Amino acid sequence: CDIRNLEHEEKSQLIMIIKEAVALVVTMVFQDGSSQLSSDEGLFSSVRGIVVLIKRQTDQFCSSSDSSVANLIVWDACTRNDKFIYLKLEHSSVSEHEEQGHKEYIREILFQILHRTVICFNAKDFLRTLLRVYGNDINWKQVADCVVLDPRIAAWLINPSDTVPSFEYLIHKHFEKPVSERKIDYSWLLFFLNQHQNLVLNLKILYTVMMDLAGELQDQGLWKLFCTLELPLIKILAVMETHKIHVNKEELKRTSKILGLRLKELEQEAHRAAGQQFLLTSSSQLREVLFEKLKLHMLCERVPRTEMQHLQSTSEVVLNKLQDLHPLPKIILEYRRVHKIKSTYVDGLLSCMKKGFISSTWNQTGTVTGRISAKHPNIQGISKHPVQIIQKQYVKGKENEIVTISPRTLFVSAEGYTFLAADFSHIELRILAHLSCDPELLKLFQEPETTDVFTILASQWKGIPREQVKHADREQAKRVVYSIVYGAGKERLAGCLGITPLQAGQFIESFLVKYKKIHDFTKKTIEQCHNEGYVVSIMGRKRHLPNISAQDYRLRTQAERQAVNFVVQGSAADLCKMAMVEIFTSVAISPTLTARLFAQIHDELLFEVEDSQIQEFSALVKRTMESLQQIKALEMPLKVPLKVILTTGKSWGCMTELQAM
Structure with missing residues (x-):
């Protein structure tokens, strides 16, 4: 039913039905006729209304793998006590008094929905929309009370390598013939007249799939993790996306201009150093200049090649190796650094700003380790380390200025906050100490911390007094630990420390000899993964690694490193x-x-x-x-x-x- 057509008594009855519902299955409908079940992500400004399936009783379902028409007809007959309502959020042409009454009734229904169990695909978007559209009436603390079940989150938790991009993709896993929702460009009324049964069917399917996934979560021991961590996080991320963060727009524009001028200067310097013009952002043109014209690879040890095409690499590791042989690599390194700051952290922020504010979009299913990620903007990627830029002065006798750029300083708190x-x-080193039970690591964290952790580690590892530990020793200890935690391998460690892979391998080996329990932990974790096919975090998060038994040595060792990385990083997450x-x-x-x-x-x-x-x-x-x-x-x-x-x-x-x- 469209609730605007209900009489007063019918409206009261509907509130009672919602209060007594065992669950509510909801989806938002957008201006173009699509819904959350046929769109990856809808902007809140384009939301036309909300469709709600009110589950009035628990149904006995046939196997979800049986998608025959006969089964769907039987299933539909079993669910005829369900009720469907449409909440129209957009402004209509009725009188102001009628429109106000309609809004108040919708608010009452929304309050009731927030106190029931809600099932929704992309539930975070639904809650965020309620807060943005009804922010004056629905406080974020009221959203904190609701119980939301999102089958997308459940499916990802079962298989974290799968981000479950759409509803249609999700039901492919449960039905042999997926039921997809068509996109109609009619008015909202024609949409419901023509597509009512299809939308209804998809909401019923959504309910069934959620029940199936709930059973699978329980079978795999993931139900507790789902309820205690992932479901509450849906609400938290929705609330985070409605909070406006102040950014200094004028300072952003000024910084962008300074960085743009520096990029032009670096481009000119690179052309002079190369003796020709070329596109600095083109790997192929840079490769041609570095190795075919200047032949820098012949002046040093072997230059690594790209994995796919086996061409000489122009990566940061290679440029660092070549920078003492010719001015060009050093110019390219600075160009890349300045270009990243400008494009990602300055211009990127400007493009995401609305009236001097930004709000990141948070992704709960974007990583296999359980970490959340951000985009528009990626606030997690904004470096905390200030960068110094040379600002040339073209006035005779005036020295160049050093300008410090720190994108984080552009984020400012509101007045009074x-x-x-x-x-x-x-945190990850502490978890490694807990999991490995290494006595040296445990002692390191159980005593009051009076000295830098990595200085103590370097002292223990290299057998030298703490006061004699140099910065290079500390850096080596830190890099070795994180190469073990992140499964980086000796090649990656060699690039970070500027040493050969052989030396890096010796570093890792000597570290594991000193901290034997860490070696035992990594060995045990890999053995468990070989036996079970998966590894588990401290709170029961799982990651299956099919390549753990691969014949290909490279794939197998990569899976072994991923196993250790997941247990530590997944536990930290x-x-x-x-x-x-x-x-x-x-x-x-x-x-x-x-x-x-x-x-x-x-x-x-x-x-x-x-x-x-x-x-x-x-x-x-x-x-x-x-x-x-x-x-x-x-x-x-x-x-x-x-x-x-x-x-x-x-x-x-x-x-x-x-x-x-």
Whole structure:
């Protein structure tokens, strides 16, 4: 039914039906006649209305793999007690009084929906739309109370290598003949007259698929993870996407201009150094200049080749190796650095801005390790390290200026608010200590931290006093540890440290000899993956690795590194997500706290907090995150304490550590 046609008594009855529903299956309808079931992602401004399937009883379904017409007819007959309603969100041509009454009734229905179990494909987009369209009436804390089930998240959790891009793709896995929804460019009324049965059928299918996936999650031991982490995260990300982050637009434009001038200067310098003009962003033209004209590969050790075409590489590792042989590689390295800052972090931010604000779009299913990712803009990719740019002066006798560019300084808190960053200190190294039970690593974190962790590691590994550890020693220790954690391999480590793969392999081997339990852990993890075909994080997240038994040595060793990487990085992702859930819940139930999480930078959470609440909220954050050592979701507490470093500032690029209170 279209609720605008209901009488007063029918409207009251509908509210009662919603209150008594076992579940509500919802989808948004867009201006072009498509819905969330036929569109990857709809903009909230184009939303026309919401269709709701009200499940009034639990149905006994036949096997979902049987998609015959006869089975669908029987299934449809079993679900005739279900009710379908259409909530029209767009403005209509009725009188102002009638329109106001209609809006108030929709608000009442939406409040009821938020207190029921909701099933929705791309549920985050649905919740975000409610907050944006009805933000004056629906507070984000009310969204925190709702229970949303998203089959896309469930399917991804079962197979994290599959991002489940669309509803049609999802039902391909459950039906031999997928039922796809057609796209109609008629008015909303004609849409429902012509497509009513198809949309109804797809919502029923969506409900069935969700029930099937719920059973599969339970069979695979993933149901607890689904409920405690991934479902609450849907609401958290929806709320994050509605929070506006202030960005200094004028400073962005000025920075873009400075970077643009520097790129032109570097381009001219590169042409002079090469003795010809060429496109600096073209790998093929750069390869021609470096190796065919200048023949730089003949002046050094073997230059790595590209994996696919086996051509001489022009990667950063190669350019670093060649930069002492000729001026051009160094110019190209700076050009690439400046170009990335301009295109990604400056111009990219400008393109995403709306009235001086940005809000990233967060993807829950974008990685196999469980980490969330961001786009439009990718706030996670904005470097915290300032970059210095030479600004040439063309006035005689005036020296060139060094301009410091720090994209994070362009993010500023609103008036009366302060940014608070909470960073898990060395979270992956702590998890490695917990999982490996290496006595040296455990001792490192169980004692009060008075010295830099990687300095101590370098001291232990190389057998030299801490005060004699040089920066190069510390850097080697840090790179070796993370090459083990991330499964980077000796070639990648060699590129990072500027040494040969043979030396890198010896570094890794000597490190694992010193820390025998880490070697035992990596060996045990790989053996488990060979036996089971998958590995598991500390909270039960799984990753299947089919190539673990591949005949191809390269594919097999890559899968072995991925197995170790997943257990450590996936466990870190679990803890960071749990921190997000716990803090979000605490703020949502607080009658006074208003802090908003606006970004997650892997192991770091970023909040915007009222100045008057900084002390109270920072204490809550630190207490909550560090108490995850004793998290109930784990079979046993972590063997090492968790440490959280808090920093605050009015600009994201100018944060200072908040001392313990």
